[in-house]
Each structure stands twice: as C-alpha cells, then as structure tokens.
Amino acid sequence: MSETPTPAVPEAPGRPARSVDRSKVASFLQDNGVYVALAVLVGYNALFTNFWFTASNLKLQLVLVAPILIVALGMALVIGTEGIDLSVGATMAISASVIGQGLDAGLSVPVIIVGVLLAGMLVGAIAGTLVAFFEVQPIVATLALLVAGRGIAVLMQASTLSVSDPTLLKFGSGSWLGIQAPFWDALVPVIIVAFVVRRTVFGRRIVVIGDNVRASYLSGIPVRRTLLTVYIVSGLLAAWAGLVVTTFTSTNDPSTNGLGYELFAITAVVVGGTALSGGRVRILGTIAGALVMQVLRSTLAFHNFTDAVTQMVTAVIIIVAVLVQRKRARS
Amino acid sequence: MTVTDGPASAGLAAPGSQAPPILEAREVSKTFPGVKALQDVSITLRGGEVHALVGENGAGKSTLIKLLTGVYQLDAGRLLHRGNQVSFADPKAAQAAGISTIYQEVNLVPLQSGARNLYLGREPRTRLRLVDYQKMNHDAKALLDDFAIDADPTVPVATLALGAQQMICIARAMSLDANVVIMDEPTSSLESREVETLFGLIERLKASGVAVVYVSHRLDELYRICDQVTVLRDGRLVHTGPIGELPRRQLVATMLGRELLEQHARSSVTAPTDEADGDTPVLQAEHLSRRGVLHDVSVTIRPGEVVGLGGLLGAGRSETAKAVLGAQILDSGSVTVDGVTIRGGSPARSIRAGAVLLPEDRKAEGILPNLSIRDNIVLAALPRLSTWGLFSDRAARKLVDTFMTRLNIKAYGPGQKVGTLSGGNQQKVLLARWLCLEPKVLMLDEPTRGIDVGAKAEVRRLIDELAEQGLGVLLISSETEELVDGSHRILVLRDGSIVAELSGDRLTESELVQAIAGDVTDV
Numbered sequence: 001m002s003e004t005p006t007p008a009v010p011e012a013p014g015r016p017a018r019s020v021d022r023s024k025v026a027s028f029l030q031d032n033g034v035y036v037a038l039a040v041l042v043g044y045n046a047l048f049t050n051f052w053f054t055a056s057n058l059k060l061q062l063v064l065v066a067p068i069l070i071v072a073l074g075m076a077l078v079i080g081t082e083g084i085d086l087s088v089g090a091t092m093a094i095s096a097s098v099i100g101q102g103l104d105a106g107l108s109v110p111v112i113i114v115g116v117l118l119a120g121m122l123v124g125a126i127a128g129t130l131v132a133f134f135e136v137q138p139i140v141a142t143l144a145l146l147v148a149g150r151g152i153a154v155l156m157q158a159s160t161l162s163v164s165d166p167t168l169l170k171f172g173s174g175s176w177l178g179i180q181a182p183f184w185d186a187l188v189p190v191i192i193v194a195f196v197v198r199r200t201v202f203g204r205r206i207v208v209i210g211d212n213v214r215a216s217y218l219s220g221i222p223v224r225r226t227l228l229t230v231y232i233v234s235g236l237l238a239a240w241a242g243l244v245v246t247t248f249t250s251t252n253d254p255s256t257n258g259l260g261y262e263l264f265a266i267t268a269v270v271v272g273g274t275a276l277s278g279g280r281v282r283i284l285g286t287i288a289g290a291l292v293m294q295v296l297r298s299t300l301a302f303h304n305f306t307d308a309v310t311q312m313v314t315a316v317i318i319i320v321a322v323l324v325q326r327k328r329a330r331s
Numbered sequence: 332m333t334v335t336d337g338p339a340s341a342g343l344a345a346p347g348s349q350a351p352p353i354l355e356a357r358e359v360s361k362t363f364p365g366v367k368a369l370q371d372v373s374i375t376l377r378g379g380e381v382h383a384l385v386g387e388n389g390a391g392k393s394t395l396i397k398l399l400t401g402v403y404q405l406d407a408g409r410l411l412h413r414g415n416q417v418s419f420a421d422p423k424a425a426q427a428a429g430i431s432t433i434y435q436e437v438n439l440v441p442l443q444s445g446a447r448n449l450y451l452g453r454e455p456r457t458r459l460r461l462v463d464y465q466k467m468n469h470d471a472k473a474l475l476d477d478f479a480i481d482a483d484p485t486v487p488v489a490t491l492a493l494g495a496q497q498m499i500c501i502a503r504a505m506s507l508d509a510n511v512v513i514m515d516e517p518t519s520s521l522e523s524r525e526v527e528t529l530f531g532l533i534e535r536l537k538a539s540g541v542a543v544v545y546v547s548h549r550l551d552e553l554y555r556i557c558d559q560v561t562v563l564r565d566g567r568l569v570h571t572g573p574i575g576e577l578p579r580r581q582l583v584a585t586m587l588g589r590e591l592l593e594q595h596a597r598s599s600v601t602a603p604t605d606e607a608d609g610d611t612p613v614l615q616a617e618h619l620s621r622r623g624v625l626h627d628v629s630v631t632i633r634p635g636e637v638v639g640l641g642g643l644l645g646a647g648r649s650e651t652a653k654a655v656l657g658a659q660i661l662d663s664g665s666v667t668v669d670g671v672t673i674r675g676g677s678p679a680r681s682i683r684a685g686a687v688l689l690p691e692d693r694k695a696e697g698i699l700p701n702l703s704i705r706d707n708i709v710l711a712a713l714p715r716l717s718t719w720g721l722f723s724d725r726a727a728r729k730l731v732d733t734f735m736t737r738l739n740i741k742a743y744g745p746g747q748k749v750g751t752l753s754g755g756n757q758q759k760v761l762l763a764r765w766l767c768l769e770p771k772v773l774m775l776d777e778p779t780r781g782i783d784v785g786a787k788a789e790v791r792r793l794i795d796e797l798a799e800q801g802l803g804v805l806l807i808s809s810e811t812e813e814l815v816d817g818s819h820r821i822l823v824l825r826d827g828s829i830v831a832e833l834s835g836d837r838l839t840e841s842e843l844v845q846a847i848a849g850d851v852t853d854v
Contacts, residue, residue, distance in 0.1 A: 221710070
C-alpha cells in the first residue's frame with residue numbers, strides 16, 4: 001500500500017467493482033499523504049540534488065523549520081477547536097520589540113524571556129476573550145490583533161535593531177550535540193504539546209469542542225475556559241518563536257519578525273492533514289507539514305528558483321492537501 | 332384514529348389497483364466497503380398510491396431511498412421510470428425526472444425566506460435579470476395558499492415552526508411537478524395538528540396521481556394513510572403487498588424478524604411509589620420563569636419516580652429541562668439537585684450535582700459525529716477518569732466496554748465514528764454518556780424519537796429499570812402512549828405554564844390529550 005507514488009488526487013468515485021481499492025488508497029492518502037509527500041521530496045533530493053543529502057544540510061533544515069513549527073503547534077490546537085489564529089505573526093513582532101526594550105532597559109536575560117512570554121500570553125488572552133466570551137468569530141478577532149499587533153510592536157521598537165547580548169543569543173545561535181539551538185527550542189514544545197494533546201483532559205476537550213461545541217457545552221465541558229486557554233497557549237508559542245527568530249538572526253526588528261508566519265503556520269497544519277473544520281489535532285502531521293514546506297523551499301532554492309516560484313508551488317500543495325481532505329468528508 | 336390489530340381499517344388498497352407504475356426498482360443491490368446495504372430489493376411505486384417503506388434502523392430504507400433519488404448509484408439491478416430504464420447520475424437528475432424527497436431533517440436554507448427557498452435556483456427575474464422579489468413573494472403566497480399552508484413566505488424559514496418548514500418543503504416538491512414524493516419520517520417533528528395538515532396534503536398528492544413513499548416508525552400513521560407496504564430487513568426485501576392484508580402485529584414481527592417483544596407492561600410502572608414523603612426529592616425546580624418562555628414552572632421528582640412532561644411543541648417542555656440543566660437563561664426560580672442548590676446555572680454545575688439531559692436534537696446537541704464511540708461516551712466523565720488532569724485510557728476503555736455491553740450498542744468496535752451509527756445506537760451512546768456518571772436525575776427529551784421499534788422497546792425498558800434503581804427521571808415525549816405508559820405522574824405544559832398534573836386514575840391518554848389541548852376543542 002505504501003508504494004503509492006505521489007499524493008495525487010485520487011480519481012472521482014468510479015466503477016463500483018474497484019471502488020473498494022480506491023477508497024482504501026484515498027483514505028490512506030488522507031491520513032498519510034503528508035508523510036508520503038515528505039518522503040518523496042527527501043528521496044528526490046537524495047537522488048538528484050547535489051550537496052543536499054548531507055548531514056549538515058539535513059541539520060540545517062531541522063533548524064530552519066523550527067520557528068514555523070513552534071507557531072504551527074499552537075495553530076494546530078486552535079484549528080482543532082474550529083478556530084484560527086491570525087495574530088501569531090504580530091505576536092512574534094511584539095516579542096522582538098519586548099526583547100529590544102528589555103535590552104535597552106538593561107534587564108537580565110531571564111526577566112526578558114519571562115516578559116516576552118507574558119506579552120505573548122497577553123495577546124492570546126485578548127484573542128481568547130474575544131472568541132470565548134464575546135463570541136467574536138476567531139478569524140475576525142485575530143485579524144484585528146494581526147493589524148493592531150504589528151503596529152504596537154513597531155511603536156515599541158527599541159533604539160537598536162540588532163541583538164548582541166551573548167547570553168540571549170545562545171537561544172538562537174548556540175548549539176548542542178552538533179545541532180543549532182532552534183531545533184532544541186522547537187523540540188521541547190513539540191514534546192509538551194504532543195503530551196498535552198494525547199494524555200490530558202485539556203487535550204481531549206479541544207477536539208470535543210471542535211467537533212460539536214453545543215453538545216460539549218450541554219455535556220458540562222468548560223467551553224469558554226478551554227477556548228481561552230487554547231488562544232493563550234497559541235500566543236505563548238508565537239512569542240517563543242519570535243524569540244527564537246530574534247536570537248537566531250540577531251535582529252530584533254518588529255517590522256520583519258514573524259511577517260507572514262500566520263499563513264505559514266496554517267499551511268503547515270492544513271498540509272499536515274488537519275481539516276479547518278476542527279475536531280482533530282495532528283501533531284505528527286503538523287511537524288511533517290512544516291517540514292514539507294521547508295524542504296520544498298530548500299529544494300527550489302538549490303535548483304536556483306526564486307522565492308516567487310516557491311510561493312506558487314506552495315499554493316498548489318495547499319490545494320492538493322485540501323482536495324485530499326475533502327474526499328474524507330464525502331466518503 | 333385508533334387502529335385495531337385487524338386488517339380492516341387500511342386505506343383504499345383495492346387488490347386490482349393497477350395504475351401503471353411510475354417508478355420501479357428491480358432487484359437492486361448496493362454494497363459499501365464491508366457492508367451489503369441492500370440486496371436484490373424490488374419495489375413498485377404506482378401513481379395515486381401511498382407506499383409505506385418500513386424496517387428497523389439499518390434495514391436499508393435510507394439506502395433504497397438514496398438509490399431512487401440518485402444520491403447513490405446502483406451496484407446491480409435496474410431502475411425503471413415510467414417503464415424506461417433510467418440511471419440517475421445525481422440528485423439533480425432524479426429531481427428533473429420528478430422525484431422529490433422530503434427529508435427527516437428539514438432541508439431548507441434557514442436564514443432565507445420561505446419564498447426564496449421555494450424558488451431556490453429558479454427565481455423569477457426582472458428584465459434586468461435581477462431577482463423579482465415582488466413576483467416571487469406573490470407566487471409563493473399563492474402556492475402556499477393553494478395547499479392551505481398557513482406560513483408567511485417572507486420571513487426567514489428558521490423563524491417558522493418545524494411543521495411549517497416541512498410544509499414549505501412539500502410545497503416546493505409539488506411546485507417542481509413531482510410525480511414521486513418520498514417522505515422520510517415526515518411527522519417525527521410535527522405536532523398532531525400539523526400531522527393532520529400533512530395528511531390532508533398527502534391525500535391531495537394521491538388524488539393528483541403522485542406516487543408517495545412514506546417512511547415512518549409510527550404504525551398508526553402507516554395504517555391510516557398507506558395503501559401498500561414494503562418491509563426491509565438487513566438489506567433484503569421481506570414483504571411487499573397491500574398494507575390492509577398485513578395485520579399490525581404481523582407487520583412488527585416481520586420488521587423485527589422475531590416474535591414481538593413483550594409489550595411494555597403498564598402495571599409494572601404505574602404502580603406508584605408509596606407516598607414516600609420521607610424521601611428527599613432528587614430534583615426540586617421551583618418557580619422557573621423566563622419572559623415569554625416559562626411562567627412559574629415547578630417540578631419535583633423523588634428518587635425512583637418517572638415524571639412525564641406533556642404538551643405541544645413550544646409549550647416549554649424542552650426549556651424546562653434546559654433550565655434544570657442550567658442551559659436556559661432564567662429571570663427567576665431555583666433549582667436544587669440532590670440537596671444542592673445550583674446558583675449561576677451552567678450545565679457543568681448541574682451535571683456535577685447529578686442532573687443530566689438527553690437532548691431532543693441528537694445531531695446538533697448530542698453527538699460528536701466525527702469522534703469515536705469511546706470519545707462520545709467519556710465526554711462528560713473526563714474529570715472522573717483523570718487524575719491531575721491526566722486522562723486514563725485504561726479506565727476509559729473499561730468504562731466504555733461495560734456500557735457498550737450493558738446497553739447493547741451495535742458497532743464494529745468502540746473506535747467507530749458515532750456519525751456512522753444508526754439513530755438507535757447513537758441514542759444508546761448518549762445514554763451511556765450520562766449513565767456512566769451515575770446521575771441522580773435523568774432528563775430525557777424525546778428519547779425514542781426516530782429510532783427503530785426494537786431500540787425503542789430497549790430504551791423504555793431501560794428507563795423503568797433505572798427508576799427502579801432509584802433514579803429520578805423526567806420524561807418528555809410527544810407520544811402520548813409513551814408518556815402515559817412510562818410515567819408515574821405527568822405535568823402538562825401549555826404556553827410555558829403547567830396547566831395540569833395527572834396521576835392515579837387520571838393517568839390516561841384521553842385525559843392527557845384533553846389537558847394538552849385545553850380550551851382548543853378541535854384537536
């Protein structure tokens with residue numbers, strides 16, 4: 001079954017005699033298409049792209065994917081509740097500004113980090129309050145924060161836009177066991193979020209609310225509290241990603257930090273096989289989704305295509321992912 | 332409207348009624364991965380006849396309907412429309428051939444007006460190709476008047492009663508020149524008055540030579556309006572013929588494929604618990620009021636007591652139950668469950684105190700369709716299955732296995748998605764969700780609606796059993812028989828107020844109907 005070559009869209013419902021096999025293929029692709037795509041991409045590069053399949057480049061891919069992955073984790077939780085969080089990119093910008101302000105004020109590194117995380121949680125709390133208590137549609141509530149957040153971040157921008165504090169830079173530029181810090185910065189939240197989703201009551205509540213919020217409410221699930229928490233977690237992770245980007249690039253520029261990340265994160269989640277209609281959180285799929293996007297970008301870069309080409313190919317992949325999803329809804 | 336067991340009372344099923352068939356299915360089959368949903372089933376629909384299609388949930392009724400209406404494609408067999416072999420590629424093709432379906436769940440665009448729904452996709456246009464609202468509203472009004480349907484076509488259909496919405500569906504079918512109208516449990520959400528209007532409409536359809544397929548679990552209705560009956564069981568045809576030649580008892584036995592289950596023994600329930608004043612009530616809801624919804628409604632339930640809540644749709648039955656659950660905003664009133672007075676109502680608090688509700692709208696308010704049976708059952712029990720917020724899979728599995736066995740839930744396994752189960756099994760999953768909490772007060776809002784005869788009997792037996800074990804039950808039902816047989820006491824609601832309490836000798840269907848009808852004499 002696994003030798004299905006590419007995640008091509010299976011044909012429309014056909015002759016009954018063979019429909020059993022087809023539906024098996026279709027449902028296999030729905031659940032595992034992202035892994036197949038990742039394997040195909042890596043396989044292609046291993047065979048045809050010079051200097052790509054080397055330890056150092058593979059490690060680099062794992063490092064470069066880190067910030068998107070961190071943001072996508074929170075996004076996966078929000079999407080699991082049938083919501084969406086467009087404010088994450090702006091939150092990353094705020095993160096950069098808070099770091100700059102903290103350094104200007106001469107605060108110690110732990111204080112700065114706590115400040116960054118609190119700022120992210122605050123943005124998430126605002127989004128969560130709007131969604132959970134004022135029943136604003138998630139896309140509208142977080143769109144407002146996307147617009148306002150970056151504005152605030154630029155207003156708060158520090159006097160210098162480069163970070164030189166060696167302790168702080170360790171979070172993005174240090175390395176351990178031969179892999180640069182961002183990989184480890186992502187690994188920790190991945191493990192925590194995966195654990196939360198699989199093993200905790202909170203994790204169960206997320207998918208339950210996403211599948212039928214009314215039934216959840218009538219069954220005594222604390223819907224509002226859960227939603228609020230989910231958005232706070234998303235803000236927290238976005239702020240952390242902002243810190244990783246800042247310390248990896250040594251730049252705390254709020255006008256570029258996290259720009260467009262909300263869309264990268266949504267893409268990773270959707271390509272990872274999570275439907276926007278909620279009721280499901282796929283952490284492994286999200287990781288693979290983020291990696292597919294990263295490897296794709298790197299592949300095209302190795303073959304000297306411009307970023308514009310990458311964007312177009314990304315669009316195609318999103319559409320294929322959604323089409324494969326839709327087959328699920330119909331079958 | 333009482334129908335005896337005898338074959339006497341059926342409609343005009345003259346044996347020689349040989350109007351030419353409009354739609355025929357010949358030995359059709361349909362297989363889904365792992366399931367033979369339909370095997371060699373034939374059915375002949377003639378103009379001017381109402382054809383009952385019956386069977387337990389999962390017998391293949393829906394599959395057959397979907398084959399007739401182009402939703403599914405045949406795997407084998409033939410479909411003849413007016414003698415010509417046809418194959419409907421999609422529902423639109425079937426509709427174009429004049430085959431209309433009225434679904435169990437009303438199938439309208441809720442926020443659009445009745446007129447827009449009636450003319451959806453074929454709106455009258457002005458010369459500028461814009462929608463001609465004036466003409467559309469006018470035509471809609473004329474159409475509804477023609478069918479004696481009392482509904483305003485200019486307001487969003489969501490604001491109309493369910494019955495009126497359904498009438499609009501039927502009017503839409505008729506205005507599309509339907510020659511076959513398939514009705515899937517059309518009365519399941521109608522009040523008795525609306526049912527009469529519907530039956531009037533069906534008579535008109537018959538008179539104009541339309542073939543009607545009527546799917547229902549209500550035997551009274553079948554014997555009243557149907558001419559032919561086709562019984563399916565496990566995807567096979569087990570009987571077809573004039574309904575007058577098949578006595579009631581035999582029809583049920585044919586459907587179930589076994590001798591009829593012992594009928595609900597009235598005496599076993601009606602024996603009232605002793606005037607157990609010593610028992611503290613498990614539920615004391617007092618003076619519940621909400622402007623325009625509930626007026627001073629008080630309900631007391633003692634352990635082991637089944638209190639029925641009667642009344643028409645919109646009388647405040649579901650709202651009373653929701654108020655006890657804390658999901659209905661109240662202006663005043665108090666709710667005490669098992670000695671705990673619930674303040675600042677929320678379902679979470681009521682459930683913790685021991686009051687649970689099986690909601691009327693299973694799909695919208697009950698099930699999590701895309702999650703497994705396991706997830707659905709443990710939903711409310713999450714806190715008690717965990718320590719420090721960590722969920723114990725092992726405890727959950729044990730609980731789920733216990734209840735799937737105890738309630739006889741039929742599924743491939745606890746991992747099956749609840750949305751793919753039959754109505755009866757979905758209802759059992761929801762019952763399991765509540766019973767695993769060991770509640771003190773179980774509120775059941777139309778617990779047997781839209782589920783098959785076998786599951787119905789099981790659910791009713793379960794309610795008796797639970798009451799015997801000391802649970803307080805609040806039973807809401809539109810079926811007077813179910814209410815009278817199942818309750819120790821019935822409170823009757825009208826326009827949000829309790830207007831009667833029936834117990835002892837007055838606990839009869841006729842008293843109940845009279846109390847529900849109140850001053851209105853023509854019900």
